[in-house]
Amino acid sequence: MFRRTFWFTAGAAAGVWATTKVNRKLKQLTPESLAAQAANKAVETGHRLKDFALDVRANMLQREAELGEALGLDAPPPAEAGRELPAPRRGNALGPRTTPGKTTYSISYNRNEDH
Template sequence: MFRRAFWFTAGAAAGVWATTKVNRKLKQLTPESLAAQAANKAVETGHRLKDFALDVRAGMAQREAELGEALGIEEPVDRGLPAQRGRAALENQKQYRKHYEMLDKKHPYDRNEDH
């Protein structure tokens, strides 16, 4: 009698465990969950690329300092954009912003309208 109760309980516990595992896996495979996972991976990859770029810049600055010291050059190098390029970039950004604002005013994207 005790053996039967033991095996019944063990079977019920295994069934509950398997059911919860399957349900968790099914929730992970829903489109919303997959989209969230992809977004998280993209953000994580972006952070890794940013860290890599910062490491490369630090290495470049260190190497330039070493070369400058070896060649006897003590002038700091300006890292900013030249004035003309910076101004052009700002103007392009303003033009794009105006263009997209104009599009939003002309075409309100109402998904409830009948076609």
């Protein structure tokens, strides 16, 4: 009699456990739950990418500072009195040339100009 009661109780407990497990899994596989899981993963991935980009940026700035120090780019330029920057050059690709009574367009054939 006790054996039958024990096995009946063990079977009932196993059935309740299995039913609970299956119902939880079914709730996880509903479209709403799947959409929420995907959204959470996307947000988590976005945070990881942002952290990665910030790390890359910080390391890039650190390396630029190291290179600038090694090459002496951080040193102030020597003071030269009377030295000014040259005037900007004007090329043919700036647009139409206007002469009195006539407007002509000049075309530049420099392939590297647009890059």
